[in-house]
Amino acid sequence: MSAAQAVAVLLDPKANHEPVAAYEALHAHGPIVQVADGYYFVSGYEAVAGVLRDPSTEAYDARRLDQQWSDWRENRAVEIFADSMLRTNPPQHTRMRRLAAGVFTARRVAALRDVITAQVEEALDALPPEGDLVTHLTYPLPIGVITALLGVPAEDRGRFRRLAEALTAVLEVRWTAEDRRLAHEAALELEDYFTHLLAQRRAEPREDLVTALAAAHDADGGQLTAAELMANLTLLLVAGFETTTNLLSNGIVLMLEHGNKIDDPAAYVEEVLRFDSPVQLTERYTSKKTLVGGVEVPADAELVLLLGAANRDPARFTDPGVFDPGRTGNAPLSFGAGAHYCLGAPLARLEAQITLPALARRFPGLTPQGKPVRRPRMNLRGWSSVPVTLEGSVD
Numbered sequence: 001m002s003a004a005q006a007v008a009v010l011l012d013p014k015a016n017h018e019p020v021a022a023y024e025a026l027h028a029h030g031p032i033v034q035v036a037d038g039y040y041f042v043s044g045y046e047a048v049a050g051v052l053r054d055p056s057t058e059a060y061d062a063r064r065l066d067q068q069w070s071d072w073r074e075n076r077a078v079e080i081f082a083d084s085m086l087r088t089n090p091p092q093h094t095r096m097r098r099l100a101a102g103v104f105t106a107r108r109v110a111a112l113r114d115v116i117t118a119q120v121e122e123a124l125d126a127l128p129p130e131g132d133l134v135t136h137l138t139y140p141l142p143i144g145v146i147t148a149l150l151g152v153p154a155e156d157r158g159r160f161r162r163l164a165e166a167l168t169a170v171l172e173v174r175w176t177a178e179d180r181r182l183a184h185e186a187a188l189e190l191e192d193y194f195t196h197l198l199a200q201r202r203a204e205p206r207e208d209l210v211t212a213l214a215a216a217h218d219a220d221g222g223q224l225t226a227a228e229l230m231a232n233l234t235l236l237l238v239a240g241f242e243t244t245t246n247l248l249s250n251g252i253v254l255m256l257e258h259g260n261k262i263d264d265p266a267a268y269v270e271e272v273l274r275f276d277s278p279v280q281l282t283e284r285y286t287s288k289k290t291l292v293g294g295v296e297v298p299a300d301a302e303l304v305l306l307l308g309a310a311n312r313d314p315a316r317f318t319d320p321g322v323f324d325p326g327r328t329g330n331a332p333l334s335f336g337a338g339a340h341y342c343l344g345a346p347l348a349r350l351e352a353q354i355t356l357p358a359l360a361r362r363f364p365g366l367t368p369q370g371k372p373v374r375r376p377r378m379n380l381r382g383w384s385s386v387p388v389t390l391e392g393s394v395d
């Protein structure tokens, strides 16, 4: 496959959820390829890491969005991500990130270990002898954890799978008019939901993140505007489970393929993250002439950073196509790097490090029942169903 063919695959929504062959072709070509005027794909590990850590590159460029899609401001889903810390540049990013990091502390996450363990055991107890692990485990578990942390009532959990799936379509490299419409509607529904929840928490404050973030807004509007409060709450909810779901399902399918023996949970999860990254790409914009992978990129260029490709760069990883939980020096870019490094990385890792070994221990005879089905997405990569039988379970 040539680099041009690889780019065509990655831009084709029907083919791009199987990107590995295209990544290999890009690696053979070099760390960066120009796709169009001012538009590049970056696949090399060092080049992707370098752009993410370069403070002169920006996570958001309204001018380029205006060029590509003049009425994007009318799509609430795009606007929500644009208002959130994910797609904001300093100084707004620095301010929001500091505030969120202040309430989303390492202590709060570490304190969740027992809560997560209890939720995993409860989910495993309730698994049917035959069934789909996406429906029965990999969705309900991360939804349960993030809603508990945010303070979203347990009875509302059932609504979020569909809404997150619809909303996050706008994070793909390509999306259809129907995707846009559904994403917009999901954004309005989530906004309406949080408007009511914020009113409840203001009336009766609790020890949760919704109350803490609302208080940060109310204390001084300069810390967090109303639009930013809404955007970051939505981001935390959706980013909090949609990606973790994919990490769990990717890990389970790899366990089923390679034998479900996990010696070192932390190393195992890092290798799942590298081999089958739940987030395959992100984007940056240059604010000035920048050298990327040895190529001079002009100012105002759009860089698609292929995290999933970087994680399989043969210049960085020996035998990148081999799933090897024992590999040393494993440092995948699945959570990004630099100023926007994933705020939820410790939580996502903790959930996977508890869930995968618990599943393997409880059901050593876990067996696929038919083929798992890939989600039809490139960026947020996971499975829509993983049918199994628990046969051989040792209770």
Ligand code: HEM
Pocket (backbone or CB within 6 Å): 059, 085, 086, 087, 097, 146, 235, 236, 239, 240, 241, 243, 244, 247, 277, 278, 279, 282, 283, 333, 334, 335, 336, 337, 339, 340, 341, 342, 343, 344, 345, 347, 348
């Ligand atoms: C396996 C699970 C996860 C993966 C693979 C993942 C991946 C990522 C990546 C790649 C970024 C950086 C995007 C960029 O640089 O443009 C990011 C940012 C972010 N993630 Fe995650 N994430 C995961 C779980 C979570 C969880 C559990 C939460 C929240 C509880 C979360 C919240 C966030 C937030 C708030 C940001 C924006 C940070 C910023 O812009 O400063 N993520 N995530």
